[in-house]
Amino acid sequence: MNEHVTYEVQDSVAVLTIAHPPVNALSFSVRSGLLDAVERADSDPTVRSILIRAEGRTFPAGADVREFGKPRAKPILSTVVARIEACSKPVVAAVQGTALGGGFEIALGAHYRLADRKARFGLPEVGLGVLPGGGGTQRVPRLTGAGSALDLMLSGKLISAEKASDLGLVDALVDGDVAAAGFAFARDLAQNGAKPRPTCERREGFADAAAYTAAITARRAEVAKSPLDAPGKIVDCVEAAMLLPFEAGIAMERAAFDDCENSDGARALRHAFFAERRAAKVPELDGATLREVNTIGVVGAGTMGAGIAVACLDAGFPVTLVERDDEGLMRGVEKIDAIYERSLVKGRIDAATRDARMELLSGSTRMEDLGRVDLVIEAVFEETSVKVGVFAQLDQVMKPGAILATNTSYLDINALADTISRPEDVVGYHFFSPANIMKLLEIVVADKTDLNVVATGFALARKLRKVPVRAGVTDGFIGNRILAAYRLAADFMLEDGATPTQIDAAMRAYGFPVGPYQVLDIAGLDISWARRKRLAETRDPAHRYVTIGDTLCARGWFGQKAGRGYYLYEAGGRVGREDPEVLRIISEARAAKGITPRAFTAEEIQARCLGAMANEGARLLEEGVALRPSDIDVVLFFGYGFPRWRGGPMMAADLRGLLTVENELKSWVEEAPEFWTPAPLWDELIKNGRHFADMNED
Incomplete structure (x- = not known):
């Protein structure tokens, strides 16, 4: 049997298990294994229902993006989904983790869908310059109508299992073991002689034709100025779901996907997708031992210092904010409080979260209070003499092994590092303003920076939800x-x-x-x-x-x-x-x-x-440098x-x-x-x- 899809029959239920870590991506092996398993189950006289489930933390979280832009090995995803849907026996999908893109479309091909209450669903293909290519543009609107379907496909955002249930995309929510619940559900279907319920035959989403048409018209106007082809083609395909026979809509979707896949915009977006992941691979990670970072100090309570402090507080780190006088410190704390107040007003956080994060913040006008922290981020005025003075003070008070990171946009970090007794502990963290929002973090590696310090910076960036990029020392670094x-x-x-x-x-x-x-x-x-x-x-x-x-x-x-x-x-x-x-x-x-x-x-x-x-x-x-x-x-x-x-x-x-x-x-x-x-x-x-x-x- 296929290495990534296993087949087992229990109590007249064929259990098809996808196991392709880490995210069960729908590679050729998974697609072919799933197709073979479905056909085997459909022809097996001892099987009366089918369960599709996945090992690990997630249902298939999309296609294998490495296959995009290349000739696709058969079976393609739409063929697999269509075969699942055409099965003569009821098929149940048990979803945990994230069912994204093709994974969601696999679930849509099933006749019934159960989901862990914590699961999430999404069709994020537009972020790669393409559209759902496994029938998503045709099946989703049959269940939800055009408005909700277009919300999913044009935003690419994930929705909760509860939201998916409200939209009619999920039949039941499960607390606990969704695979066990899915098996019990499939067994009940088998025992009760239930028939298949193909999504392609559903019509609930077409009940209000006027609303469907109005949603199409509104979204077509919204995407008219998009530089990418995919948004307009998504609207066209969702419109076709109501106007054309199902097979014609599927053919239209396939042609639209092929057109988009090889466009310059889609190629660039795929490049961006892989580039972001590739940037995290740096030579210093090989053989490195991460230094412990549990507490952080920030020197300088200006705009950058306050933003950096918020980024660290948001990640759950206790932060000691240091300024040279009480007045400056008070202004810095007020800046941080104002940032959280704006987030509260906009509904991004609740009052309890705001209070919990502010509890992690302590302020001081004494450098000595940084002697206990694991990492100090210096964010004072962009002037060499000022930073050299701060470095000298920190050199006296920081504990052995603590990291000294300078937030500088241009200055020579080699020269700064050479002014203290432990240049191997010095690294550049170039945050971008506003530091609590901007995702980029240039990690600037000086000549004497210890490889463990570099590796720790990349690990910290992930905790801060930043995208780290390694840079060498030069005026202005990369950016x-x-x-x-x-x-x-x-x-x-x-x-x-x-x-x-x-x-x-x-x-x-x-x-x-x-x-x-x-x-x-x-x-x-x-x-x-x-x-x-x-x-x-x-x-x-x-x-x-x-x-x-x-x-x-x-x-x-x-x-x-x-x-x-x-x-x-x-x-x-x-x-x-x-x-x-x-x-x-x-x-x-x-x-x-x-x-x-x-x-x-x-x-x-x-x-x-x-x-x-x-x-x-x-x-x-x-x-x-790069x-x-x-x-x-x-x-x-x-x-x-x-x-x-x-x-x-x-x-x-x-x-x-x-x-x-x-x-x-x-x-x-x-x-x-x-x-x-x-x-x-x-x-x-x-x-x-x-x-x-x-x-x-x-």
Whole structure:
């Protein structure tokens, strides 16, 4: 019998057990084993009902994503589901854990569904740029109607077993052993001579045709502007469920799935899916021993420190927050309390949860109170001298083996680590603001960082529900190095004839939530100005330098917080409007350099910004700052708003074509050779017929 599906008959019930750890993914072996087992049970005269169950913690949690984008080995999922549904004997699915995607569709093919009360259901395929391909678009609306079916498929969100029961997707909820309950249910069906109840013949969801049609119309309007094909095709398929014969609807779903699967958007989303998981695999994990982290200290109670403290409190860690004086400490505690109050008002947490988390927080103005904690995260002002002073104090009070993590965006962690007696305990944790919400955590490995400290950081990131990415030491690490290149490409165009509004609009059209100058105004122009001033002494005077941002900062126009930056803001406003004075400053900067302004198309703006990002990414790979191209992509779409469906700058370059991008870079070299000259990695990949994606597997 199949290695992943076992067959057993008890009391006239054929028990088909799926065992393919860790999540019982519906690989070829599982599909073929399940199909063979169903056919065997259907032809076995001693069998009068069938139970489909799974070993381990979950019912099949979806397809094997590694098979996407490749020729699918038969039987495909829709064939297996159809065979289950066509069985001449009643079939029961006993669901525990998460029945996702194809796993949910397997359950829908069964005639009856029992679920553990803690189970969850979902059709998350839209997150991979595709749609349910095992009949989900046809069977779910037959049970629930169009509105609820589209909620499931367009959001990709999971629903509870109770919600699934309310929608008619589950027949009974079970407290305890759902497999035993499923067996008893199937045995009762056999003893009572029950007949099959194919989902394809159900019509409850079509009872209110007007509501069904209205839901289709509303959702079609909502998804009309989606950059992906899948949402629109999902709406079309759900509409077809009511309008077409079942088999025709299944054929339509299959064709739609095939169209979506090989689209650029779906390829990029699959890349993102694997990239996130690949980023957690770093060399320091091999042979590492995790250090114990039960208590955490945070030094600095500003915006970042407060957000980091909340992230740690949310994960259940007792946190000691340290500030230099009572006033600063009080402000920090108030920030934390305000964060929880907003979560309470929005219904994200209840009062008991808020109180429990605040109970874990203690404050102090004494560094000595950090002597008992296992990990200290330093989050003071981004200035080397300030951080060196804090490091010196912590070196005196931290216990042996405690980890010292610095939350810095740009500073040299090697230099910071060398100022204390135990540089092996120092690591960079680059959180992104707001730190309690943003998922990205760059774990910056200094030259002397102990491998156990690195491994502990990755384990901690999982507890904090962050996505960790390993980075080496360089100015700006991975994310801010790429961001600096992005902004510099934009600044060159600004100086050459574009406006902030045009550049921002082009990048929003590409898929970014906001453009680069909007981001500067939101973050504060003074932050990047401080970096430029810090690097001024080492800047090559022969390199092209754009002074427009410096001019704005010299006037105190730091963005939204000042009411003025690249845009002009009404009092307290968050939406800026074009500022004629800024346009005049830009015009004067052009005139000072003798630049005759020219027009830029949205496509050229996008190509230059993306080319700059990918070229800087190539340099990071050559320098060993980033382990692999996909890590760069993860940083960009979790930390900087790069559209996930574009896959990140390195994947976007692959999709565009490396030779095309390299030729574009070469065509701009005369404008700023030090910036636009392609990194040698481009030629190396192109001459060997490789892509950035190939480096992910090296």
